[in-house]
Amino acid sequence: MQWIHILAFIFAGLTTGSNLRKKIIIDTDLFSDVDDAGALLLACTHSQADLLGVNINYPSTYSVLAASSILGYYKHSHIPIGVPQPVTNRTFFDSRAYILGEYASKVAYNWRQHSDMPWMDTSSAWDPVQLYRKLLSEQEDQSVTIASIGFLDNLSGLLSSSADAYSPLPGSALVATKVKELVIMGGAYPCGHEYNFYGYNASAAAHVINTWPGRMVFSGAELGGPVYSGARLTVEGPIGDPVKAAYQWYTGYNQSRNSWDPLTVLYAIEGLGRTFVYGNEGGRNYVYPDGRNEWLQRDSPHAQHYLELAVSEKDAGALLDEYFVQGAAMASGQ
Ligand SMILES: *[C@@H]1O[C@H](CO)[C@@H](O)[C@H](O)[C@H]1NC(C)=O
Numbered sequence: 001m002q003w004i005h006i007l008a009f010i011f012a013g014l015t016t017g018s019n020l021r022k023k024i025i026i027d028t029d030l031f032s033d034v035d036d037a038g039a040l041l042l043a044c045t046h047s048q049a050d051l052l053g054v055n056i057n058y059p060s061t062y063s064v065l066a067a068s069s070i071l072g073y074y075k076h077s078h079i080p081i082g083v084p085q086p087v088t089n090r091t092f093f094d095s096r097a098y099i100l101g102e103y104a105s106k107v108a109y110n111w112r113q114h115s116d117m118p119w120m121d122t123s124s125a126w127d128p129v130q131l132y133r134k135l136l137s138e139q140e141d142q143s144v145t146i147a148s149i150g151f152l153d154n155l156s157g158l159l160s161s162s163a164d165a166y167s168p169l170p171g172s173a174l175v176a177t178k179v180k181e182l183v184i185m186g187g188a189y190p191c192g193h194e195y196n197f198y199g200y201n202a203s204a205a206a207h208v209i210n211t212w213p214g215r216m217v218f219s220g221a222e223l224g225g226p227v228y229s230g231a232r233l234t235v236e237g238p239i240g241d242p243v244k245a246a247y248q249w250y251t252g253y254n255q256s257r258n259s260w261d262p263l264t265v266l267y268a269i270e271g272l273g274r275t276f277v278y279g280n281e282g283g284r285n286y287v288y289p290d291g292r293n294e295w296l297q298r299d300s301p302h303a304q305h306y307l308e309l310a311v312s313e314k315d316a317g318a319l320l321d322e323y324f325v326q327g328a329a330m331a332s333g334q
Pocket residue numbers: 061087088089120
């Protein structure tokens with residue numbers, strides 16, 4: 001695995017402080033799975049990422065506060081966070097396997113000194129659609145990458161939005177003008193029935209995927225499912241790191257987790273690089289009303305792709321682990 005270390009260091013060195021950094025907005029549930037926390041670690045610490053904002057798409061107080069604590073810990077407290085109101089106080093409980101542990105409330109509370117939201121008070125969070133409209137309107141045309149690693153409701157709201165103080169463009173035109181690429185963890189390829197599309201509001205998923213006026217790249221269940229990461233962070237990560245703690249609470253010490261979301265964000269930041277290839281030639285994704293999806297051999301006005309790994313599953317997991325451990329070490333000043 002030595003080449004991975006060397007590569008990651010070269011990459012980090014070459015790109016630090018460069019203006020090649022990708023402008024990224026993350027739309028995350030940060031609730032039932034810990035891989036969203038790994039994805040946020042990447043987005044905050046990867047030298048090629050310029051995080052503009054984070055929208056939460058699961059309406060839990062703890063998801064918002066956990067995001068605020070994590071961003072604050074990684075010195076990104078200036079990054080705005082959006083959530084649809086009203087929020088509930090729901091927490092995750094693993095009623096399927098009774099193995100996975102809840103982490104969002106614990107990260108939110110124990111790192112609350114890093115958050116700029118008062119404990120249990122999310123009233124300063126943005127409305128997600130307004131936040132999208134503000135952030136997009138401030139950026140150059142075709143410059144923003146959105147990484148969707150949860151439910152699609154906020155993005156559906158963005159597409160349906162009207163002109164406002166931020167932009168005279170309706171949502172769809174604003175997206176077509178400002179967004180370079182929408183990267184989505186959801187669905188399965190070439191076809192399947194995956195949670196992010198059916199689990200919350202399948203109509204919102206269908207609306208976004210079937211009508212998005214620009215380029216889309218998909219990361220399916222089969223991409224990140226067999227790639228495991230996180231164990232090294234729980235062993236080697238600095239003691240005060242919130243994402244290390246989140247993985248420890250969720251999976252346990254030296255245990256790994258599937259890498260759906262961090263792989264998706266890695267693609268959003270680095271593009272294909274050495275890690276990914278496109279799995280399709282032409283065609284487009286289609287989402288049915290029940291959240292099933294299928295790759296249709298039908299032309300699309302904007303390029304659509306789904307991702308496959310260009311490296312082994314083991315090497316992809318090792319690369320993520322390397323980024324987690326390096327990013328966490330850097331953030332703690334080690
Ligand atoms: C969530 O908990 C806080 C603090 O206990 C309480 O003030 C608030 O009303 C609760 N929110 C809901 C929706 O129950």
